[in-house]
Amino acid sequence: xxRPSLGSLLLALIPFIAMCFSVSLWDxxxxxxxxxxxxxxxxILWTLLIPPCLWGAYRLERRSASxxxxxxxxxxxx
Amino acid sequence: xxxxxxxLTLIFTIIAAGSFIGFFAGSRYKMDLEQWTVAARGFGLLLxxxxxxxxxxxxxxxxxxxxxxxxxxxxxxxxxxxxxLGYVIWFFIAPEIWEVGRKHGLQTQADFFRVRYSxxxxxxxVALVGVVxxxxxxxxxxxxxxxxxxxxxxxxxxxxxxxxxxxxxxxxFVLTSGMRGIAWVSVLKDGLLLFAAVFVGFAIxxxxxxxxxxxxxxxxxxxxxxxxxxxxxxxxxxxxxxxxVLLTAFGAGGMWPHNFAATFSAKSSDxxxxxxxxxxxxxxxxxxxxxxxxxxxxxxxxxTNGDLSMLMxxxxxxxxxxxxxxxxxxxxxxxVPASIQILxxxxxxxxxxxxxxFSPRMTDEQVxxxxxxxxxxxTSLALFCAIxxxxxxxxLLLLGYAGVTQFFPGVVLGLYWKRATMFGVFTGLxxxxxxxxxxxxxxxxxxxxxxxxxxALCANLAVTIATSFLTPCHPNSFDPSxxxxxx
Numbered sequence: 001x002x003r004p005s006l007g008s009l010l011l012a013l014i015p016f017i018a019m020c021f022s023v024s025l026w027d028x029x030x031x032x033x034x035x036x037x038x039x040x041x042x043x044i045l046w047t048l049l050i051p052p053c054l055w056g057a058y059r060l061e062r063r064s065a066s067x068x069x070x071x072x073x074x075x076x077x078x
Numbered sequence: 079x080x081x082x083x084x085x086l087t088l089i090f091t092i093i094a095a096g097s098f099i100g101f102f103a104g105s106r107y108k109m110d111l112e113q114w115t116v117a118a119r120g121f122g123l124l125l126x127x128x129x130x131x132x133x134x135x136x137x138x139x140x141x142x143x144x145x146x147x148x149x150x151x152x153x154x155x156x157x158x159x160x161x162x163l164g165y166v167i168w169f170f171i172a173p174e175i176w177e178v179g180r181k182h183g184l185q186t187q188a189d190f191f192r193v194r195y196s197x198x199x200x201x202x203x204v205a206l207v208g209v210v211x212x213x214x215x216x217x218x219x220x221x222x223x224x225x226x227x228x229x230x231x232x233x234x235x236x237x238x239x240x241x242x243x244x245x246x247x248x249x250x251f252v253l254t255s256g257m258r259g260i261a262w263v264s265v266l267k268d269g270l271l272l273f274a275a276v277f278v279g280f281a282i283x284x285x286x287x288x289x290x291x292x293x294x295x296x297x298x299x300x301x302x303x304x305x306x307x308x309x310x311x312x313x314x315x316x317x318x319x320x321x322x323v324l325l326t327a328f329g330a331g332g333m334w335p336h337n338f339a340a341t342f343s344a345k346s347s348d349x350x351x352x353x354x355x356x357x358x359x360x361x362x363x364x365x366x367x368x369x370x371x372x373x374x375x376x377x378x379x380x381x382t383n384g385d386l387s388m389l390m391x392x393x394x395x396x397x398x399x400x401x402x403x404x405x406x407x408x409x410x411x412x413x414v415p416a417s418i419q420i421l422x423x424x425x426x427x428x429x430x431x432x433x434x435x436f437s438p439r440m441t442d443e444q445v446x447x448x449x450x451x452x453x454x455x456x457t458s459l460a461l462f463c464a465i466x467x468x469x470x471x472x473x474l475l476l477l478g479y480a481g482v483t484q485f486f487p488g489v490v491l492g493l494y495w496k497r498a499t500m501f502g503v504f505t506g507l508x509x510x511x512x513x514x515x516x517x518x519x520x521x522x523x524x525x526x527x528x529x530x531x532x533x534a535l536c537a538n539l540a541v542t543i544a545t546s547f548l549t550p551c552h553p554n555s556f557d558p559s560x561x562x563x564x565x
Contacts, residue, residue: 003494004170012166019159020323023316027152027306029298035291036365037298037305043158044365047358050162054169054355061351 005064008057015053019046081398085230088402089409096266096410097251100259100417111446114256115185115425116342125261126353129340129418131360132264134161134330135271136215137222137412139367141385142471147371149384149470151301151309154368156319160326162358167331169354173347174493175338186422187338187485188430194492195500196552198434203504204485205430207511208335209456211481212423215334216460217467218474219416220244222385223409224464229389230405238465244412245461252417252424252453257343260417267414270407272363278392278404279366282373285395293373300376318524321532322476328535329483336422385471424452477518480531484510487535487542498542501549506542510534 004012019042026042033041112119121129146154178184182193187208192201220241227240235243255263280290287293297305308315332341344350367388374387378394381387392404428449433440440448469477487506491498513534517523523530 002174008170012170015163015166016327019163020320020327023307023319027155027316027319029302029305032291032294032298035289035294037294039152039155039306040158040365040368043155044362047158047162047362047364050166050358051355054166054358057169058351058355 002065004057005060008060011053011057011060015046015050018049019043082230082232082234085398085402085405086227086235088399089226089230089405092266092270092403092406093247093409093413096263096413097247097254099266100251100255100263103255103259103262111425111429111442111449112185113258114446114449115421116257116339119180119343120345121261121343121349122345123349123352125258126340126344126349127357128264128268129257129261129343130353130357131268132261132414133334133336133340133418134357134415135268135360135411136415137219137408138471138475139364140271140274140408140411141222141225141388142218142475143364143367144371144374144388145383145385145470146472147368147384148374148381148387150311150314150472151304151372151375152307153309153311153314153319154371154472155307156322156326157368158361158364159323161330161361161364163323163327164330164332165354165357167328168337169351171332171490171493172341172350172354175332175341175489176344176347176350178493179338179342184342185339186426186430187335188426190338191488191492191503192430195488195498195503197500197504200500200504201430202434203507204488205335205426207481207484207507208426209423209431211478212335212419213456213460213463214469214474214481215478216416216419216423216456217463217469218471218478219412219419220248220460220464221467221474222471223248223412223416225385226389226405226408226412229386229393230401232393241461241464244409245457248413248416248420249453249457251413252420252457253450255417257339257418257421260414260421261343263410263414267407267410270403271411274404274407275363275366278388279363279369282370282391282395286373286377290369293369293376296376297372304375305372313524313527315527317527318529321524321529325483325529325532325535326476326479328486329479333482333485333489334422334478335426335482336418339418339422339425383470420453420457421449423456424449427452427456476529476531480514480518480523480529480534481511483531483535484514484538487539491542491546495546497546497551499546499549499551502542502544502546505545506538506540509541510538513537 027039029037143157184190188201188205191204223244224237224241227235228237283290283293370388374391393401428445484507488503517530
C-alpha cells in the first residue's frame with residue numbers, strides 16, 4: 001500500500017481542526033455573519049474550503065506518484 | 079380531487095417515474111452478480127457521483143436533519159460537519175480500496191476482509207455485523223417513507239399501512255434495477271432534492287419572517303440557547319460534538335458496506351479521488367434543512383415528533399400539489415438509499431455469510447438468486463423494526479454509525495499497517511460491537527458527555543493493535559512490495 005504523503009495528510013488535518021476540534025472557539029451566536037449565527041456560518045464556510053484543501057492534497061499525491069523516489073524500501077510501510 | 083388525494087397522486091407519480099428510470103437503465107444489461115452489485119466496475123465520474131450522493135443523501139437529510147434542528151437545536155450542527163469530513167477520509171482510502179478490489183475482483187466489504195486477512199471466518203463475521211447495522215439505517219428510510227405518506231394524506235393513510243406500501247415499492251425496485259438502475263434514479267432524486275432543499279429552505283424563512291436573517295434574529299430573541307450546544311438537551315455538549323463528528327466522519331468515510339460497493343463500481347481510482355474533492359460541495363444544502371427545522375421551532379411549537387416538522391411546515395405554507403412534489407422528492411430520497419442498502423445487505427448475506435458457512439459449492443449464479451430472495455427477508459426485517467419502534471431518525475442513524483465505524487481499524491490498519499492480524503481485527507471488532515451494544519442498551523449513551531460509539535471505537539482500536547502485536551502476522555496479498563521487486 002502506498003502511504004499518503006505528509007503534506008497531503010497535513011492538508012487533510014486542517015478541516016478536522018477547523019470543523020471539529022476547535023468547536024469551543026466558534027460555537028457561539030455572535031458575530032452573526034450574513035444574518036446567520038457564527039457557528040453555522042463557520043461550518044458552511046469550511047464546507048466550501050474543503051474542496052480546495054483536497055485539491056491541494058490531490059496535486060501533492062499526483063506529484064509523488066509521478067516522481068517515485070526510487071524503489072520503495074522494504075518496511076517503508078511499517 | 080381532495081387536497082390529500084392530489085398530494086398522494088403526485089407522490090406516486092414521482093415514485094413511478096423513478097422506478098421506470100431504474101428499470102429502464104438496468105434492463106439493457108444482463109443482471110449477473112457482478113453487474114447487479116458493482117455495475118461491472120464501469121462507472122465514470124458522473125455515475126460515481128450520483129451513486130455516492132445517492133447513498134449519502136437519504137431520508138435522514140430530508141426529514142431527520144430538520145427534525146433534530148427542531149427538537150435538539152445546537153447539537154444538530156454535527157450534521158454540517160461529518161459529511162464533508164467523511165469525504166476527506168474517503169479521499170485517502172477509497173482509491174486504495176479500489177486498487178485492491180480490482181486486483182482481487184472484490185464485490186463486497188466482507189470480501190475485502192477475506193482477502194486482506196486470509197479468513198473466511200472474519201469475512202462472515204464482518205458480513206453479519208454489516209447486515210445487522212444496515213437494518214437501523216434501512217428502518218430509518220422506511221420510517222421516513224411512512225411519515226411522508228402519512229402527512230401527505232393528512233392522516234388518511236396511517237403510518238403502518240404507509241410503511242407496508244413503501245416496503246413493496248422498495249423491494250420491487252431493488253429486484254428489477256440493480257446498482258446501475260439505482261444510480262440513474264439518483265438523477266431524478268437528486269434534482270428534486272436539491273430543488274426542495276433550496277426552494278423550501280429559502281422560502282419558509284421568507285414567508286414567515288421575511289428572510290433567513292430576520293428568522294435568526296427572532297430565534298435569538300426567543301430562544302438563544304437553542305442555537306448553540308447543548309441546545310435543548312442537557313448532555314450533548316462540545317465533548318459529544320467532537321466525539322460524534324469523529325465517529326460519524328470515520329463512518330461516512332467509507333465504512334458502510336454499501337460504500338464499498340460504490341467504490342468498486344468506479345472505473346478508476348482517479349475517478350474516486352476527484353469525486354471526493356467535489357462531493358463536500360453537495361452537502362451545502364444541509365444548512366437549509368436545518369433552517370427549516372429552526373423556522374418550525376417558532377411557527378409550529380409543541381410537535382411531539384421533530385421528524386414531522388419539515389413536512390408539517392410545508393403543508394402549512396404551500397398548496398397541496400406542492401406538498402406532493404416535496405413528498406415525492408422525499409420518497410425517492412428514501413427509496414434510492416434503501417435500495418442500495420438492501421442490495422448490499424442481501425449480497426453480503428448470500429455471498430459472505432451463507433455460502434462459506436452452509437454451502438461452499440454454490441455458484442455465483444446461485445448466490446445471485448439467494449441474494450434476490452434475501453431482499454424480501456431483509457426488507458421485512460427492517461419493516462418489522464420500523465413498525466415496532468419509535469426511535470427518531472437521527473438516533474437510528476447514530477446507532478448504525480456506532481456499529482459500522484467499528485470496521486474502521488480493520489480497514490485502515492489493513493490498508494496501511496502490515497502488522498495488523500486477523501486475530502487483532504477480530505478481537506477489536508468484537509470488543510467494539512460488544513461495548514456499543516452494552517452502552518446503548520443500558521442507556522449510557524453519551525457516557526460522561528462522550529458518544530458511546532466513539533468510546534467503543536477507541537477500545538476497538540487499542541485491542542486491535544495490542545492483539546496484532548501478540549499474534550503472528552502472515553504476509554498478505556495486498557502489498558505490491560511483497561511480490562519480488564523488478565530490479
